Amino acid sequence: MTNRFFKALMTSAVLGLGAASSATAAECIAPANPGGGWDFTCRQIGKIMYDIGAVDKPIQVTNMAGAGGGLAFGHVVAERGDDADLIIAASSATSTRLAQNAYAGMTADQVRFVGAIGADPGVIVVAADSPYQSLNDLVDAIKANPGKLAFAGGSAVGGFDHLKPLMVLQRAGVMDVRAIKYIGLDGGADAITQTVGGFTQAMTGDMSEIVGFLKSGDVRALAVLTEERVPGFESIPTAKEQGIDVVAVNWRGLYIPKDVSDATFDMWAERLQKVADSTEWKEAMAANGLAPFTKVGGDFQSYVDGVVAEVRILSKEIGVIQ
Incomplete structure (x- = not known):
């Protein structure tokens, strides 16, 4: 995908979001159409955060499909870099595509990965x-x-x-x-x-x-x-x-804009941990075939960094990227 085409897609999505914005306490962007894994992450985590009192208002879900998650990633980096009320659904596909430079030159360090609570x-x-x-x-x-x-x-x-x-x-x-x-x-x-x-x-x-x-x-x-x-x-x-030390799961989690404060990062990490600890989330995992996989806060950022580095090396070895 060319940068010009990517920017055009991103501009179109941002314009389309203007009318949808509301005064809710927070927004979760699902980088895909309704019904997929990223949509599930936003809707389930957002609902449980509200149900257990981790947030005081319902979290708005915005679907922003395009470029395998790259459209939403670009929107966050370019337009919402310091938005403390924004969370974005992510998965192993996110880190894989970032490692393979599938997001038009954008990199994992342009956002902050908060955590994963199921896989x-x-x-x-x-x-x-x-x-x-x-x-x-x-x-x-x-x-x-x-x-x-x-x-x-x-x-x-x-x-x-x-x-x-x-x-x-x-x-x-x-x-x-x-x-x-x-x-x-x-x-x-x-x-x-x-x-x-x-x-x-x-x-x-x-x-x-x-x-x-x-x-x-x-x-x-x-x-x-x-x-x-x-x-x-x-x-x-x-x-x-x-005897083979490999953990490879399709984790379900969140990232947030890079330029928010450490206090904001810690706030979202704490909220996500509360969801992970809740009976409601355990029931949602069981109903949707997910296994426990909880890495929240700085530990998860380190995990993502390691996965991106490993996937990049492997992708070069098999010729997917140069």
């Missing part, structure tokens, strides 16, 4: 009749012949599903991740179908995509890419406990 865990699965019984079985087979085995995933080449197994393999000592075959498909269900059918040897995706296939016995999960085993799926070991 769709990354998983590595194989068909039920696969010879690979553990993550290390699969890794060893790839080390022996890197070009023989292929992963299927629901994102394009260079997307987060592609990067998950590369992180695993790199941490496991595979030096040339460019040799790893990956087939990007239109969603996790298609990726599982390819794997169950024997066209690929493993599938990389999110927990929510494999639940039905686990229950039907079509696939076996070799690893979940979380700090700890996921409640309700305790039989699936983490990559970390198998």
Whole structure:
């Protein structure tokens, strides 16, 4: 996307927002149309903040779709840099696109990442009749012949599903991740179908995509890419406990404008922590297939910085960026 086209899109969105602004205490921008993950983040977190008394007025939700989240990011950086009453929904897709320079030259340090309080865990699965019984079985087979085995995933080449197994393999000592075959498909269900059918040897995706296939016995999960085993799926070991220190989840969280005060940052972090601790949020996670993943405040900023750096290196290695 050219800078000229990006700026035109951003200007159009800003003009369109003028009539929608109101005197509510705060606004949450969902960088997508209604119904998606970013919209869920704004609406659920905003509603619970109000319901539990973390804010004294309902939080307005503004949908600003475009450029895979880049339109909203650009709007915040260019127009709302010191707005203390603004929060923006973010996820792993946000940090991945920033790492790959997909937002027209903008960078992660142009905003402040407040926290994440839930995540769709990354998983590595194989068909039920696969010879690979553990993550290390699969890794060893790839080390022996890197070009023989292929992963299927629901994102394009260079997307987060592609990067998950590369992180695993790199941490496991595979030096040339460019040799790893990956087939990007239109969603996790298609990726599982390819794997169950024997066209690929493993599938990389999110927990929510494999639940039905686990229950039907079509696939076996070799690893979940979380700090700890996921409640309700305790039989699936983490990559970390198998000796491969990788956490790769599609986290759900927030960022705020860069030029707000530290006190404002701490205020939003405290509000987000209150949501994370609430019964209402635990119920929302259970209803929507999310796992616990709470990193709030400065720890989360450090986490995002680390993910961006790792994704940038991997993306260069596989030729997604120069």
